[in-house]
Amino acid sequence: MPLNRRHILIALPSLSLAACETLDPAILEGVLGSGMLSQAEAASGIRAALNNGIGHAISTVGQDGGFLNNSRIKIPLPQFLQDIQNVLQPIGAGGLLNDLQAQLNHGAEKAAPVAKDIFVDAVSGLSIQDAISIVRGPDNAATSYLQEKTSARLTDLFSPIMGNALQQTGALQLMDQLAGRLNSVPFAPSLGADAKTSLIQHGVDYGLKGVFTYIGDEEKAIRENPAKRTSEILRRVFGAANL
Numbered sequence: 001m002p003l004n005r006r007h008i009l010i011a012l013p014s015l016s017l018a019a020c021e022t023l024d025p026a027i028l029e030g031v032l033g034s035g036m037l038s039q040a041e042a043a044s045g046i047r048a049a050l051n052n053g054i055g056h057a058i059s060t061v062g063q064d065g066g067f068l069n070n071s072r073i074k075i076p077l078p079q080f081l082q083d084i085q086n087v088l089q090p091i092g093a094g095g096l097l098n099d100l101q102a103q104l105n106h107g108a109e110k111a112a113p114v115a116k117d118i119f120v121d122a123v124s125g126l127s128i129q130d131a132i133s134i135v136r137g138p139d140n141a142a143t144s145y146l147q148e149k150t151s152a153r154l155t156d157l158f159s160p161i162m163g164n165a166l167q168q169t170g171a172l173q174l175m176d177q178l179a180g181r182l183n184s185v186p187f188a189p190s191l192g193a194d195a196k197t198s199l200i201q202h203g204v205d206y207g208l209k210g211v212f213t214y215i216g217d218e219e220k221a222i223r224e225n226p227a228k229r230t231s232e233i234l235r236r237v238f239g240a241a242n243l
Contacts, residue, residue, distance in 0.1 A: 039128045043130075048233050049234060072210075073206070093185070140219060
């Protein structure tokens with residue numbers, strides 16, 4: 001039985017990328033036809049999908065209540081503040097920590113749109129070889145790749161943005177008020193010297209996690225729903241992936 005294009009496409013993943021790169025493109029085109037997806041196109045399609053995901057994520061989490069009113073990504077207090085809340089709540093002094101959690105989430109809402117460019121820059125570093133494996137991968141392959149490869153850099157770049165946002169929302173000032181309140185409560189724990197830094201880092205970790213959650217949602221939608229493929233490159237790359 002002669003092999004059709006689908007059979008050949010299924011067989012191609014068994015070839016190494018290095019081997020494929022040595023083949024004359026004219027030969028490949030003769031076998032597969034001019035509709036064959038190139039490595040460069042795959043990379044462009046993945047970048048487009050991730051950039052769509054970033055836009056979707058930032059518009060979702062960056063609005064008022066985007067974190068605070070969203071149970072999927074609402075940022076909890078860090079554990080050391082939860083422990084303090086357990087001490088203050090029974091004596092009717094837990095309201096300050098409730099306010100602090102709200103301002104922590106509002107800080108993430110303010111920080112996310114400011115950080116959009118650092119996510120877009122991270123996507124630009126996607127290599128062609130990675131793109132091929134991502135096209136063949138699961139529903140969240142691109143998001144997982146981006147998260148794995150860029151989290152350390154994104155954390156470094158996002159931290160000062162989050163610090164500024166928490167200053168603007170008053171979260172860091174509430175930490176000062178909390179320290180004063182604890183001094184007036186017998187046997188209450190005290191805040192460490194690095195408490196504000198820990199709060200900022202906590203906001204960064206959960207803020208990035210929230211953004212990646214919605215990037216992943218958009219990637220999954222693009223893979224599953226042809227109507228979400230709003231450009232020719234998305235239709236070409238993810239249509240080919242479903243052959």
